[in-house]
Amino acid sequence: MNNLDYGWLGKLNWDSLVFSGFLERPSVSEAVASVAGSIVILATVGILFLLTWFKVWGTLWRDWLTSTDHKRIGIMYIVFAIVMLVRGLLEGMVMRAQQAAAPEGFLYADHFAQLFSTHGTIMVFFVAVPFLVGLINFAMPLQIGARDVAFPVLNQISLAVTVSSGILLMVSLVVGQFSTGGWSAYPPYTGADFSPGVGPDYWIWAIVFSGAGTTLTGINFTVTVYKCRGPGMHLFRMPLFCWTVLCASILMIFAMPPLSVAALMLGLDRYLDFHFFTNDLGGNMMNYANLFWLFGHPEVYLLVLPAYGIFSEVFSTYSAKTLYGYKSLVIATMCIAILSFTVWLHHFFTMGQSPTINIAFGIATMLIAVPTGVKVYDWMATMYRGRIRFTTPMVYAIGFLILFVIGGLSGVILANPTVDFQVHNTLFLVAHFHNVLIPGVLFGILAGYNYWFPKAFGFRLNDKWGKRSAYLWFAGFMVTFFPLYGAGLLGMPRRSFSYADLTFKPYMIVAFIGAMIVLAALISLVIQFIVSIRDRKKTQVPVGDPWDGRSLEWNSPAPVPAYNFVEIPKVTDRDAFTEAKEHGEAYKRPKVYRDIELPKNNPLGFILCVVSGILMFALVWYIWWLALISALTILVAVIAATFRKETEYIIPASQLEKDTEAWLALVEKSEAVSRDLEDSPRNVGLAKLEI
Amino acid sequence: MNPVSSPKSPGSINPHEAIHRDPEMVIFGFWVFMMSDLIFFGVVFAIYITMVGATAGGPGPKELFDFGSLFAQTMLLLTSSLTAGIATVIVKHERSRAAFLFWVVITLLLGMGFLALELYDFAGMAEKGGVPQRSGYLSAFFGLVPLHGLHVTFGCLWMIVLIVQVFTMGLGDVVKLRFLRLALFWHFLDLIWIGIFSVVYFGGWVYG
Numbered sequence: 001m002n003n004l005d006y007g008w009l010g011k012l013n014w015d016s017l018v019f020s021g022f023l024e025r026p027s028v029s030e031a032v033a034s035v036a037g038s039i040v041i042l043a044t045v046g047i048l049f050l051l052t053w054f055k056v057w058g059t060l061w062r063d064w065l066t067s068t069d070h071k072r073i074g075i076m077y078i079v080f081a082i083v084m085l086v087r088g089l090l091e092g093m094v095m096r097a098q099q100a101a102a103p104e105g106f107l108y109a110d111h112f113a114q115l116f117s118t119h120g121t122i123m124v125f126f127v128a129v130p131f132l133v134g135l136i137n138f139a140m141p142l143q144i145g146a147r148d149v150a151f152p153v154l155n156q157i158s159l160a161v162t163v164s165s166g167i168l169l170m171v172s173l174v175v176g177q178f179s180t181g182g183w184s185a186y187p188p189y190t191g192a193d194f195s196p197g198v199g200p201d202y203w204i205w206a207i208v209f210s211g212a213g214t215t216l217t218g219i220n221f222t223v224t225v226y227k228c229r230g231p232g233m234h235l236f237r238m239p240l241f242c243w244t245v246l247c248a249s250i251l252m253i254f255a256m257p258p259l260s261v262a263a264l265m266l267g268l269d270r271y272l273d274f275h276f277f278t279n280d281l282g283g284n285m286m287n288y289a290n291l292f293w294l295f296g297h298p299e300v301y302l303l304v305l306p307a308y309g310i311f312s313e314v315f316s317t318y319s320a321k322t323l324y325g326y327k328s329l330v331i332a333t334m335c336i337a338i339l340s341f342t343v344w345l346h347h348f349f350t351m352g353q354s355p356t357i358n359i360a361f362g363i364a365t366m367l368i369a370v371p372t373g374v375k376v377y378d379w380m381a382t383m384y385r386g387r388i389r390f391t392t393p394m395v396y397a398i399g400f401l402i403l404f405v406i407g408g409l410s411g412v413i414l415a416n417p418t419v420d421f422q423v424h425n426t427l428f429l430v431a432h433f434h435n436v437l438i439p440g441v442l443f444g445i446l447a448g449y450n451y452w453f454p455k456a457f458g459f460r461l462n463d464k465w466g467k468r469s470a471y472l473w474f475a476g477f478m479v480t481f482f483p484l485y486g487a488g489l490l491g492m493p494r495r496s497f498s499y500a501d502l503t504f505k506p507y508m509i510v511a512f513i514g515a516m517i518v519l520a521a522l523i524s525l526v527i528q529f530i531v532s533i534r535d536r537k538k539t540q541v542p543v544g545d546p547w548d549g550r551s552l553e554w555n556s557p558a559p560v561p562a563y564n565f566v567e568i569p570k571v572t573d574r575d576a577f578t579e580a581k582e583h584g585e586a587y588k589r590p591k592v593y594r595d596i597e598l599p600k601n602n603p604l605g606f607i608l609c610v611v612s613g614i615l616m617f618a619l620v621w622y623i624w625w626l627a628l629i630s631a632l633t634i635l636v637a638v639i640a641a642t643f644r645k646e647t648e649y650i651i652p653a654s655q656l657e658k659d660t661e662a663w664l665a666l667v668e669k670s671e672a673v674s675r676d677l678e679d680s681p682r683n684v685g686l687a688k689l690e691i
Numbered sequence: 692m693n694p695v696s697s698p699k700s701p702g703s704i705n706p707h708e709a710i711h712r713d714p715e716m717v718i719f720g721f722w723v724f725m726m727s728d729l730i731f732f733g734v735v736f737a738i739y740i741t742m743v744g745a746t747a748g749g750p751g752p753k754e755l756f757d758f759g760s761l762f763a764q765t766m767l768l769l770t771s772s773l774t775a776g777i778a779t780v781i782v783k784h785e786r787s788r789a790a791f792l793f794w795v796v797i798t799l800l801l802g803m804g805f806l807a808l809e810l811y812d813f814a815g816m817a818e819k820g821g822v823p824q825r826s827g828y829l830s831a832f833f834g835l836v837p838l839h840g841l842h843v844t845f846g847c848l849w850m851i852v853l854i855v856q857v858f859t860m861g862l863g864d865v866v867k868l869r870f871l872r873l874a875l876f877w878h879f880l881d882l883i884w885i886g887i888f889s890v891v892y893f894g895g896w897v898y899g
């Protein structure tokens with residue numbers, strides 16, 4: 001292998017640009033690719049132009065890009081995840097269109113393969129994970145009564161590498177081609193022999209960098225939960241969301257390393273001609289399968305546990321009841337976290353291990369249904385005799401409850417190796433995992449978005465459009481994915497860009513219609529956002545407690561000031577804020593105002609984002625000098641950061657007094673509204689005490 | 692283990708609020724990080740073990756390892772752990788800066804000696820045809836052992852930075868705390884090396 005023999009620009013040349021493909025062999029497939037590439041370029045230029053036009057660079061730099069505030073970092077994570085969500089969903093639509101149009105179709109096989117590879121990669125690593133990490137970043141420190149996460153600059157760095165990996169994926173739309181090996185990138189297919197292009201390299205570096213970010217995030221959140229809880233916030237007084245965050249963070253710490261190892265070893269195979277997973281010279285692909293799923297299965301629980309946490313908060317808040325079976329929910333969460341490490345083999349029942357092993361892993365898999373069932377009953381019991389309000393988050397939560405159980409049951413079916421032998425690699429599997437990921441994770445994310453939005457921005461999202469979007473999601477999801485169970489049982493393989501057996505066609509057409517409904521759901525989401533901004537004067541909730549919230553994050557103005565709380569509240573029980581409201585302890589003037597110390601802005605995150613992006617690009621394209629320079633720059637930047645002396649700034653007590661007095665005055669003159677008026681303009685974020 | 696006196700919080704700040712400088716939290720965070728790194732190593736070890744037989748006709752452990760050099764490497768690394776420990780004790784009892792620096796420099800030199808010998812070993816292996824491209828077994832070997840070496844390299848770099856910081860920032864709480872983490876890291880690398888020695892080298896000698 002002569003990997004070192006490339007010129008100054010490595011493998012890069014004019015033919016790498018996506019447009020050259022269209023110019024050379026014009027076709028619909030190439031046109032789709034070129035349009036996607038153009039959108040990336042135009043959107044980038046457009047955004048840069050708008051930012052300059054509105055002269056917001058200064059604010060952007062000071063308040064966001066260099067911020068170490070966990071709330072702002074959380075919001076940046078979410079913005080990033082939404083951008084990626086749009087791309088991922090559109091790719092889903094295009095694939096559905098292709099299969100509905102098959103066997104004629106309009107995409108090349110290769111192009112279709114890139115679509116499912118980027119779609120899967122993006123949805124898992126760049127939508128679900130960052131969206132959840134964003135919500136956690138925003139809400140968890142507030143819920144436990146902390147000023148910030150344990151390591152604010154590390155938090156910045158995690159965001160930086162996640163975003164730069166996402167940007168790398170966007171770049172892959174314009175230059176070169178992404179992997180065609182699926183989100184799991186199984187070698188030897190993704191090895192140098194079968195995939196000599198740059199595709200798998202794009203996948204490898206995006207995964208390695210964003211994976212490092214996720215591991216660091218897990219460390220950060222774990223330490224935050226253990227060490228930064230406010231006075232009286234015992235572990236068993238934490239909101240359930242914090243428990244799920246703790247368990248998910250531990251999963252990040254333990255489950256991400258196998259993925260990093262797998263991706264790096266694949267990289268060594270590709271770049272330096274190693275033989276970890278090659279067909280020849282002693283390589284062993286099964287090692288990859290084991291490593292990947294040793295990560296991959298816990299990963300799905302890493303995604304769904306925080307979503308369970310969000311649903312727990314939503315059920316309890318909008319039922320106006322304390323969570324039923326709190327302890328059992330905590331224990332179930334832990335059981336799931338542990339069990340998630342014991343089942344990875346169910347991803348390759350068919351790859352040659354003994355029936356004994358298969359059955360052991362099959363049973364382990366089915367066991368997870370038990371704690372999950374406990375949770376479902378606890379949530380239902382929480383609603384029982386509650387004062388339920390059908391707000392948007394609640395609608396998502398109820399939809400989740402029903403649809404997720406269906407998805408879970410199809411999982412129990414798949415956990416039976418004999419059944420799995422029949423339907424693995426068919427659309428049955430695709431239906432199953434979308435059936436857990438969409439209701440479980442995506443609905444959780446959207447519920448959390450609607451739930452915490454007013455806390456973050458000081459005004460509520462439009463409930464009507466929120467519900468429309470939710471119902472369209474339900475409908476769209478069902479129409480898209482339920483037919484796939486059928487097509488899968490009939491034997492239609494997954495990842496096929498075309499098919500000869502026309503029995504499948506009606507199923508694909510229905511699924512395509514479903515995808516259009518999903519598109520409508522996405523559009524409604526956008527409309528909801530725009531309408532909400534338009535109406536923000538009427539939906540402001542500056543007092544900060546629009547939903548009669550039960551946990552500490554509602555105990556502060558909205559938007560939340562940088563320091564979170566003037567005085568960290570003392571916690572005496574679960575549902576700390578409800579407790580405080582009942583005892584007249586909420587909205588009280590602190591006895592003394594004390595200065596507060598906060599981490600300063602830091603440019604390190606932004607620098608690492610840019611430089612790691614360049615590094616990854618250079619590695620993908622074999623531009624060695626650039627890779628070397630950027631790697632050294634990263635090293636120097638990190639070392640230089642450790643020489644900073646003044647890392648904190650002080651908010652003086654006088655400032656705090658001014659802010660707080662203004663807020664308390666607002667509380668004084670605001671009208672407390674009952675839960676029924678939650679969605680009316682009279683709700684300014686002061687909930688009436690109703691027991 | 693909490694040898695550093697609590698940071699002094701400025702005047703009117705509530706001691707409970709100065710979370711970002713709480714040494715206990717910083718050290719705990721580092722333990723968590725090492726836990727993750729341990730998994731990383733553990734997985735690479737597991738891969739190595741599955742690939743022990745996959746020599747594909749290429750050279751195996753018996754032909755490749757130089758036990759004299761390995762013994763010397765082990766001694767260097769173990770001694771460096773000891774000297775790092777001495778430096779820790781000095782930091783703990785707030786003894787002199789010069790003594791502290793002395794022991795850090797010794798640790799650094801021992802670490803670099805280890806690296807030099809390791810590289811020399813790799814070169815020797817390559818001479819006998821033991822290159823990672825030769826077989827799955829050798830790929831696994833070169834995935835595992837240099838991973839440890841890379842960690843040692845970072846440890847050395849870290850020491851150099853700390854030495855510079857002792858001069859520019861003084862031996863204050865920040866630098867002390869960094870050194871404590873480095874010492875933990877260094878002992879951890881020792882532990883990994885013992886794993887490598889037992890599994891890779893000793894195991895190779897017995898079964899290779």
Ligand code: HEM
Binds near residue numbers: 120124441494
């Ligand atoms: C609701 C809109 C969505 C649509 C229309 C959609 C559509 C598709 C399609 C057509 C495939 C390819 C199936 C095949 O290869 O036969 C696919 C694969 C996949 N999707 Fe989705 N999807 C959607 C949402 C999601 C979400 C929310 C997630 C995860 C959070 C997700 C994760 C995946 C994964 C992991 C794959 C597997 C990729 C691979 O085969 O390597 N999808 N999706």
Ligand SMILES: [Cu+2]
Binds near residue numbers: 297343346
């Ligand atoms: Cu699984």
